[in-house]
Amino acid sequence: MPKTILIKPLITEKAETLSEERNQYSFVVDKKANKIEIRKAVEDLYSVTVESVNTLVMPAKQKNRSTRSGILTGRKSAYKKAVVTLADGEVIDHFGDI
Numbered sequence: 001m002p003k004t005i006l007i008k009p010l011i012t013e014k015a016e017t018l019s020e021e022r023n024q025y026s027f028v029v030d031k032k033a034n035k036i037e038i039r040k041a042v043e044d045l046y047s048v049t050v051e052s053v054n055t056l057v058m059p060a061k062q063k064n065r066s067t068r069s070g071i072l073t074g075r076k077s078a079y080k081k082a083v084v085t086l087a088d089g090e091v092i093d094h095f096g097d098i
Contacts, residue, residue, distance in 0.1 A: 001041070001044075002040070002042075002045040004030065005029055005033045006028075006038070006045060007027070007028040007030065007079075009025065009026065009027050009094050010026035010027060010081065019091075023085060023088070023090070023091075024084065024086075025042075025086065025092050026081060026083050026084075027082050027084065028080070028081060029055070029081070030080065031057070031080045033080070035053040035055060035082075038055070038084070039053050039084075042084050046092050048086050048087070048090045048091075048092060049087040049090055050084055050085070050086060051085045051086065051087055053084050054082070054083045054085075055081065055082045055083075056081050056083075057078060057079075057081075058078060058081055059078050060075055060077055062075050063075060063076055
């Protein structure tokens with residue numbers, strides 16, 4: 001169940017800064033998931049204590065690419081993002097033994 005709610009962790013510069021400074025971790029989640037389900041999924045999967053969950057829906061974007069045959073247009077799908085704040089002293093290690 002938690003793996004269907006949490007799709008993948010977001011690894012960006014902003015997400016890394018949040019995790020280092022504020023103990024907040026970002027995830028791409030299922031669009032139908034609510035904050036309570038996200039909290040339970042993170043706690044079950046990573047064995048941590050979650051203080052709060054903030055969610056936002058990132059809108060779809062149009063993308064253009066120039067090629068030899070002309071301009072190709074497409075779109076990037078919308079997705080839901082969750083920013084999870086953990087209790088003091090708890091961390092999530094996304095990279096494991098790399």
